[in-house]
Amino acid sequence: YSQVLADHYGESNPEIAPYPRFIEPKDGRNSPLAKKYPLVIFVSHPKFRFHTMQENVTWLRKLHKVKGADGHEYETVWINSYDAVSRHIKQGDIVTVFNDKGKVLAAAYVTERIKPGVVRMYYGANWQPDDPTTPGSLDRGGSANVLTSNEPASCHAYFHRVHHIMVEVRKWEEKN
Numbered sequence: 001y002s003q004v005l006a007d008h009y010g011e012s013n014p015e016i017a018p019y020p021r022f023i024e025p026k027d028g029r030n031s032p033l034a035k036k037y038p039l040v041i042f043v044s045h046p047k048f049r050f051h052t053m054q055e056n057v058t059w060l061r062k063l064h065k066v067k068g069a070d071g072h073e074y075e076t077v078w079i080n081s082y083d084a085v086s087r088h089i090k091q092g093d094i095v096t097v098f099n100d101k102g103k104v105l106a107a108a109y110v111t112e113r114i115k116p117g118v119v120r121m122y123y124g125a126n127w128q129p130d131d132p133t134t135p136g137s138l139d140r141g142g143s144a145n146v147l148t149s150n151e152p153a154s155c156h157a158y159f160h161r162v163h164h165i166m167v168e169v170r171k172w173e174e175k176n
Helices: 003-009 058-064 081-086
Strands: 039-044 076-079 094-098 103-110 118-122 152-154 157-160 163-171
Touching: 076 081, 076 094, 081 103
Parallel strands: 039 118, 076 103
Antiparallel strands: 039 163, 076 118, 094 103, 094 163, 152 157
C-alpha cells in the first residue's frame, strides 16, 4: 500500500491505485476486439539489436531472421503449435500478423516455449511498408510497432503499450 499514491491520486482512482492490482486493458482479451483478433502479441526486446541499431549487421541477422523463398529475410513470430496447427501454419512459413492498426509479414517459429493464445515478436526491425503513404500498409520488415497502439498506457504514464495487443496470424498468400 502506498499512502503517497492514495494522498495524491485518491483511494479509488481507476488508473493508479495505492496498492498493486491488475488493470484490464481496454482492448485486451476480454474486449469485443478479441473475437476478431484472438491472439495476444508480446513485443519484447531482442538480444541481438538495440531498437534498429545493428539491424544492418549481416551475421547478426542470420542469427534470428528466416530467409523466405523470395530471398527476403523475415523477422520471426513465435507461435504455439496448438495455434499454428489450427491455422495450418508450419515452421518457417511466411505469415501475416495483423490487426486494425496494421499488417506485418514474419516467419513462423512454432514452439512450445510460448503459451497458446500468445505470439511473440521482437521490436526494432526496420519498417519496410509496401506503400509508406497508406496507413496500415503491409510491412515486409517485421516492425511490430505497426501493430501497437499510440494510446498511452494510462493518463499517468505517457508511453505506448507494447504488450497485450490483440492480433491474428494467418499463413501468407500473395493475394492477401
